[in-house]
Each structure stands twice: as structure tokens, then as C-alpha cells.
Amino acid sequence: xxxxxxxxxxxxxxxxxxxxxxxxxxxALLSIPILWGALAYSVQFYEGLGVTGLHQPVSWGFxxxxxxxxxxxxxxxxxxxxxxxxxxxxxxxxxxRMAEVITCMVLFIGASQILVDLGRPDRLLNVILHGRxxxxxxxxxxxxxxxxxxxxxxxxxxxxPDIAILRDRLGKRKLFYSVLAxxxxxxxxxxxxxxxxxxIMAVLVIPIAxxxxxxxxxxxxxxxxxxxxxxxxxxxxxxxxxxSGIAALIVAMIIFRKAYxxxxxLKPIHFRYLGQLLLVMALLWFYFTFAEYLTGYYxxxxxxxxxxxxKFTGPFWPFFWGMVLCNFVVPLACLVSLKxxxxxxxxxxxxxxxxxxxxxxxxxxVPTLSFPRLPFPEGIYWPTWVEWGETAGSFGLFALFYxxxxxxxxxxxxxxxxxxxxxxKEVEERLITYLPDEAEERT
Amino acid sequence: xxxxxxxxxxxxxxxxxxCVMACKAENNIPAVGEKEAKRERIISWMQVLTETDEEHHxxxxxxxxxxxxxxxxxxxxKVCPVYATYRNPEGIxxxxxxxxxxCRFCMAACPYNAKYFNWHTYQKEGPGQNPDVSxxxxxxxxxxxxxxxxxxxxxxxALAEKRDFDPREYxxxxxxACLAQAIVFGDLSDPVSEVAKLAxxxxxxxxxxxxxxxxxxxxxxxxxxxx
Amino acid sequence: MDRSDSDFNRLVRTLxxxxxxxxxxxVGGIIAWIIHLIRAAWTLGDVPSAxxxxxxxxxxxxxxxxxxxxxxxxxxxxxxxER
Numbered sequence: 001x002x003x004x005x006x007x008x009x010x011x012x013x014x015x016x017x018x019x020x021x022x023x024x025x026x027x028a029l030l031s032i033p034i035l036w037g038a039l040a041y042s043v044q045f046y047e048g049l050g051v052t053g054l055h056q057p058v059s060w061g062f063x064x065x066x067x068x069x070x071x072x073x074x075x076x077x078x079x080x081x082x083x084x085x086x087x088x089x090x091x092x093x094x095x096x097r098m099a100e101v102i103t104c105m106v107l108f109i110g111a112s113q114i115l116v117d118l119g120r121p122d123r124l125l126n127v128i129l130h131g132r133x134x135x136x137x138x139x140x141x142x143x144x145x146x147x148x149x150x151x152x153x154x155x156x157x158x159x160x161p162d163i164a165i166l167r168d169r170l171g172k173r174k175l176f177y178s179v180l181a182x183x184x185x186x187x188x189x190x191x192x193x194x195x196x197x198x199x200i201m202a203v204l205v206i207p208i209a210x211x212x213x214x215x216x217x218x219x220x221x222x223x224x225x226x227x228x229x230x231x232x233x234x235x236x237x238x239x240x241x242x243x244s245g246i247a248a249l250i251v252a253m254i255i256f257r258k259a260y261x262x263x264x265x266l267k268p269i270h271f272r273y274l275g276q277l278l279l280v281m282a283l284l285w286f287y288f289t290f291a292e293y294l295t296g297y298y299x300x301x302x303x304x305x306x307x308x309x310x311k312f313t314g315p316f317w318p319f320f321w322g323m324v325l326c327n328f329v330v331p332l333a334c335l336v337s338l339k340x341x342x343x344x345x346x347x348x349x350x351x352x353x354x355x356x357x358x359x360x361x362x363x364x365x366v367p368t369l370s371f372p373r374l375p376f377p378e379g380i381y382w383p384t385w386v387e388w389g390e391t392a393g394s395f396g397l398f399a400l401f402y403x404x405x406x407x408x409x410x411x412x413x414x415x416x417x418x419x420x421x422x423x424x425k426e427v428e429e430r431l432i433t434y435l436p437d438e439a440e441e442r443t
Numbered sequence: 444x445x446x447x448x449x450x451x452x453x454x455x456x457x458x459x460x461x462c463v464m465a466c467k468a469e470n471n472i473p474a475v476g477e478k479e480a481k482r483e484r485i486i487s488w489m490q491v492l493t494e495t496d497e498e499h500h501x502x503x504x505x506x507x508x509x510x511x512x513x514x515x516x517x518x519x520x521k522v523c524p525v526y527a528t529y530r531n532p533e534g535i536x537x538x539x540x541x542x543x544x545x546c547r548f549c550m551a552a553c554p555y556n557a558k559y560f561n562w563h564t565y566q567k568e569g570p571g572q573n574p575d576v577s578x579x580x581x582x583x584x585x586x587x588x589x590x591x592x593x594x595x596x597x598x599x600x601a602l603a604e605k606r607d608f609d610p611r612e613y614x615x616x617x618x619x620a621c622l623a624q625a626i627v628f629g630d631l632s633d634p635v636s637e638v639a640k641l642a643x644x645x646x647x648x649x650x651x652x653x654x655x656x657x658x659x660x661x662x663x664x665x666x667x668x669x670x
Numbered sequence: 671m672d673r674s675d676s677d678f679n680r681l682v683r684t685l686x687x688x689x690x691x692x693x694x695x696x697v698g699g700i701i702a703w704i705i706h707l708i709r710a711a712w713t714l715g716d717v718p719s720a721x722x723x724x725x726x727x728x729x730x731x732x733x734x735x736x737x738x739x740x741x742x743x744x745x746x747x748x749x750x751x752e753r
Contacts, residue, residue: 048561048562048582049560053482056559057556060551117547119543119544119561119583127524128703131707132523132714133721134711135522135524137548138524139724142724149735150735157738175678175681178682179682182686182742182746184750185749197741204734204738222521222522224552375492526714
């Protein structure tokens with residue numbers, strides 16, 4: 001039944017069956033930033049956080065920015081795939097797996113940023129032994145661990161039929177695939193169980209995902225600091241997270257489309273739909289940013305204004321206006337019309353959004369700390385090679401994890417594609433039920 | 444239970460920094476060196492801030508000595524994930540160096556920037572240090588403790604001499620060192636103590652009072668000549 | 671089915687159970703940890719309401735998670751055995 005993947009979907013198995021020279025080149029290339037990051041972290045581990053550019057009063061910098069950024073990227077996946085699955089969007093089929101993998105990989109990278117940021121990583125166990133729920137950091141720990149487990153489950157369950165295909169057809173790693181396939185043979189009862197479980201997970205994962213980035217924002221908004229202490233930070237962060245997540249998803253899709261020759265699966269129409277989604281999120285993000293800054297400006301509390309002007313015209317202006325350019329101007333220009341050069345335009349917009357959302361996180365974390373309430377001299381923050389290395393290493397590690405995943409599992413869900421092909425009739429029937437007149441005739 | 448507090452008379456403060464130096468000597472505060480100082484990593488539990496007077500711009504400077512304000516509702520203790528900083532029953536906000544994981548959340552949350560971080564191993568135990576105060580390792584946050592060790596010492600002495608402990612025996616190093624006698628220390632819960640009387644003065648104000656942190660370091664504005 | 675194949679199947683089954691046990695232990699560990707945090711908050715008088723509030727939400731989420739995994743695991747295996 002489910003164990004014949006002949007003909008068309010052979011392309012999806014090829015990256016797992018064969019390893020070309022491109023893979024080794026990619027690994028070699030990625031190992032450069034990873035080694036740089038490893039060196040940076042080992043120096044920091046022995047010398048202390050003093051090797052970074054952090055100081056009094058800017059006690060949080062790149063690491064916390066990266067933490068917020070990577071956890072934000074993780075909303076790509078699970079959330080988008082869950083929403084598309086629940087809304088039965090048929091075009092989701094080649095996309096969901098890629099999105100879910102981003103979530104799982106980037107969550108580990110994001111959570112480990114906190115470990116990198118600790119002055120005493122050797123005392124991490126204290127969080128488990130002596131943690132207290134009064135601190136938003138513990139909310140993070142709970143919420144992120146729930147999200148990790150949920151998104152791993154949500155990645156794994158829809159992969160079971162594909163693992164069974166690999167078990168039956170691939171010939172190598174038989175034990176590994178046999179264990180993970182859980183005896184899947186594709187009977188009707190098994191399909192019913194799996195579909196029900198996937199549906200439950202899709203529903204469960206959405207509130208968890210929303211909670212994660214709300215709680216990340218609470219790390220800032222629960223303090224009394226100017227331009228952090230804001231009630232809209234929760235939704236603002238969630239919107240930004242989905243925004244950057246879609247951008248990361250598009251970039252990953254385009255890279256693997258090129259590398260594994262998936263042009264037949266990821267067509268311009270997919271990028272057009274995702275591009276439109278990105279455009280909607282860009283507008284939503286702009287709306288939140290506007291609301292957030294206008295209230296700060298109009299209220300004109302002196303401490304708030306100090307930080308506000310530092311971002312607009314002060315020392316942080318390149319970052320702030322760079323953020324506006326990357327997150328709003330460029331995506332708007334690229335995405336308004338997607339009739340021609342769809343893939344190129346969507347890719348440009350996505351790359352800009354990724355940079356812009358990183359700047360957004362930076363512009364939230366640092367200026368508030370640079371301009372304290374009391375009359376201290378202002379503190380400008382310049383990262384050292386350690387922070388750059390750690391950041392580069394994190395991106396490299398993420399890419400490497402993703403690449404390794406594609407060598408073990410199909411990056412596009414084979415059975416879901418097949419289900420889509422076989423279910424055309426069902427979809428047609430469903431579409432007919434949407435129409436008022438015909439539906440009445442039938443019932 | 445005593446509630447330790449401090450009143451700082453800005454009219455008397457000359458900005459001489461004697462309190463800063465006394466604090467550094469008393470609490471084994473490391474000299475971070477020129478390179479680290481240039482990178483803005485000086486540790487100074489007591490810090491004298493300067494502010495130009497808004498009414499007489501450019502003519503008059505105002506000195507604000509700022510220890511940890513020992514808030515009664517401290518924003519820093521709320522956010523600590525591991526109970527490394529907490530408000531003890533006598534109102535002193537304590538820091539447990541052996542517990543701290545160095546996440547620096549409390550530094551980000553303190554509206555007065557009273558918390559300092561050990562970016563490197565700045566010093567090891569050695570001669571010339573105050574044996575009553577532990578030397579902080581790298582990677583932990585530290586801050587003013589109202590010279591809590593002096594309280595413990597005064598209590599122990601009273602116990603050894605089999606008499607009641609008198610709150611006047613406990614004075615932090617900064618208050619002791621202030622030549623202008625601008626810093627008054629004592630028990631705020633005792634209405635007849637000098638510090639409680641001064642705290643009720645019409646000149647009394649608190650830093651960022653509107654934040655609701657309820658600091659127990661109270662300032663007296665300058666101007667009305669000794670009030 | 672020759673002998674080596676059934677050996678292989680037994681190994682697969684064992685590893686599947688190990689895999690499930692790890693998942694359950696992980697979730698059980700997290701739940702035990704949350705309960706430990708409530709107890710710590712209680713003894714320290716350290717805003718137990720926050721801990722209780724969070725755990726009321728968090729513990730059921732983890733339980734649902736592990737029960738979905740259990741449901742799939744047992745369901746798929748039961749079907750495979752019947753055949």
C-alpha cells in the first residue's frame with residue numbers, strides 16, 4: 001500500500017539515498033562559522049563574559065537579541081503548518097515539513113543562546129533545583145520546553161508514513177527507520193489514528209506557539225524600563241515572530257528547491273501565496289510598530305523620550321531606520337505585485353525581512369539599557385569578535401542541522417503529496433459543499 | 444523587626460566621594476584596571492551621580508550619592524530565576540553570590556542601575572582585604588548590602604557581651620565616612636530614630652518614587668538651608 | 671520468517687519501547703520539576719499563586735502531549751500485531 005514510491009516522488013528520496021560532492025562542500029563551508037563560534041564560546045567560557053562588548057549599563061546585547069530572534073524564527077514552522085493544515089489549504093502539502101523542521105532546529109539554537117549568555121553556565125542546574133516561577137525566565141523555560149516537545153511530536157507524527165517508505169525502500173539504516181516507523185503499514189485504522197493525532201497536535205501547537213513568544217516578550221515588558229514596559233509587547237513579538245518565520249521558511253524553501261531540484265514541487269504559486277502572507281505580516285508588523293512608538297512619543301515621558309530619540313535620531317538611528325527599510329519598505333516594494341519574477345522578488349523580500357527582524361530585536365534590547373533613568377553617562381555597546389563569532393556559529397549550526405535532517409528524512413512529505421494527488425476528487429467534493437446552491441441540492 | 448534605611452541630605456553633600464572610597468575599601472570592591480574602566484565596567488556600589496539643576500542650567504550641579512536603594516518592593520528580586528537575590532525580613536535586599544547564575548536579568552530590571560557584574564575574575568582572596576566580606580568570583584552580580592556584615596558583627600558583639608543590641612551600633616561604611624554628615628542611617632520602623640524623623644521632613648523625596656519600588660534610601664532636597 | 675529476522679524484529683520492538691520510555695520519562699521529569707517548583711515557592715512564601723497558575727496550564731499540556739504520543743504508539747502497534 002504505502003510502500004511503493006515509484007516514479008514521480010523518486011526525487012524526494014534521492015538526497016537520502018545518495019550523497020554528492022555538494023553536500024561535503026556545504027558542510028565544509030558551514031564548519032567555518034561553526035568553528036569560529038566554538039572558539040569564541042570556549043574563550044568566553046574560560047575568561048568570563050568580559051571578552052564580550054557588554055558593560056555597565058548594557059548588560060544584555062547580542063546573545064539576548066539572538067535568543068529573541070531565533071525563538072521568533074521558530075514560529076515559522078509549526079504555526080504556519082498548523083494553520084494551513086487546519087484550514088485545509090491544499091497548497092500546504094510540499095511546505096509543511098520544511099516549516100516544522102525549521103521550528104525544531106531553531107528552537108534548540110534559540111534556547112542555547114540563554115546558556116551562552118549566562119555568566120555562570122556551570123550553575124545552570126540551579127535553575128532546575130532552585131527555580132522560581134516568579135521570574136519570567138522560568139516562564140520561558142516552561143513554555144519553550146512545552147513548545148520543543150510539541151513541535152518535535154508535530155514534526156514526527158506526520159513523518160511516520162514517510163519513515164515507513166524509507167524503511168521499505170532505502171536499504172540502509174534499516175534498524176533506525178524500523179524503530180521510528182512504529183510498525184506503520186498504512187492500513188485504514190492506522191491512518192485514522194495518525195490523522196486524529198495530527199489534528200490534535202495542530203490544535204495544541206498553536207496556543208503553545210503564541211504563548212512562547214508572548215512569554216519571551218514578557219522578559220522585557222515585566223520590567224519597569226522605558227520602552228520595555230508595554231502591554232502590546234506580547235502580540236507585537238508574536239507578530240514579528242511569525243513575520244520572520246515566514247521569511248526564514250521562504251529562504252529555506254528556495255535553497256532546497258535549487259539544491260535538490262524540487263522545482264516540480266515548489267512552484268511559483270507557492271511562493272506567491274507565501275509572499276502574500278509575508279506582505280500581510282509586514283503590514284501588521286508596521287501597524288504594531290507604529291502603535292508602539294506613537295504611544296511612547298505622544299505620552300512624552302522624559303525617560304521614554306530619551307530612548308525614543310536615541311532610536312530615531314540618536315546613536316541607534318542606522319539600526320532603527322535600517323529596520324524600517326528591511327521590514328517595511330523593501331518587502332512592500334517587492335511583494336505588492338508578484339505576477340513576474342515571483343521567486344526572485346519573494347527571496348529578496350525574505351532576506352531583507354530576516355535582517356530587519358534581527359535589527360528589530362536588537363533595537364528593542366539595547367537602547368533601553370543604554371539610556372537608564374538616572375543621570376548616568378550613556379553607554380554605547382559595541383560587540384567584539386566573540387559575539388560576532390557566536391552569532392555566526394549559531395546561524396551555521398542551524399543550517400548544518402537542517403542540512404543533516406534532509407540527509408535522513410525527506411524534506412517534502414511524500415505521503416501528503418500522494419494523498420493530495422489521490423484526493424483530488426475529495427477536494428472537488430469539498431469545494432462543491434462550499435457553494436450554497438449545490439450543497440442544498442445534495443442534502 | 445527593624446527596617447533599615449538611609450537618609451541622604453543633598454544640601455550637605457559636597458560630592459567629595461569619600462563614601463565611594465570607604466565603600467570600596469570596606470566591601471572588597473575590585474579595582475578593575477584602566478582597560479576595563481575604559482570599557483565602562485567600573486564596579487562602585489556607591490556611586491555619586493551628577494545632574495545639572497534644571498532651573499539654573501549650567502550653573503549649578505547636583506550630586507546624588509546612589510547606593511542600592513534597598514527597595515521594599517524591589518523590581519530586581521522579582522525577576523531572579525534562582526532566588527539569588529531577595530529582600531530579607533529587615534528590608535535589606537541581599538545577593539547570594541554562590542547561587543547567582545549570571546543571567547543579569549536583575550541588572551536589566553533595576554531602574555537605578557545599582558547592580559554590577561563581574562565580567563572577569565577581578566580579584567582573588569588575598570591580604571589587605573576585609574575578612575568579613577566575601578570576594579566575588581567572575582560571572583556573578585553584586586551590589587550594595589548596607590554593609591550587612593556590620594549588622595551581623597554588632598549583633599554578635601552584643602550577644603557576647605550579654606546585652607541588648609542597640610541599632611545605633613550598626614552604621615554602614617559610607618555613612619561613617621561622610622565628612623559632611625550628609626548620610627544618616629538607622630531603623631526606619633522606630634519613629635523616634637533620627638533617620639525616621641528626617642524621612643518625614645518636608646524636604647524628603649525618593650528617586651523615581653512614581654515607579655512604586657518604595658526605596659528605603661530617602662533624599663532631602665537642597666535649598667532650604669538645613670531644614 | 672527466519673530466525674535472524676525475528677531477532678531483528680525483537681530488537682526493533684525493544685528499541686521502540688525504550689524510545690517511548692524516554693519520552694514518558696522526559697515529560698514525567700518536567701512535571702515533577704514543575705511540582706518541585708510549586709513546593710519550593712510554597713515553603714519560601716514566594717508568590718505561590720504564580721507557580722500554581724502556570725502549572726495549572728502547563729501540566730495538562732504536557733499530559734496531553736504524552737498521551738497523544740502514547741495513543742499513536744499503542745494504536746499503530748496494536749494494528750501491526752493484529753495483522
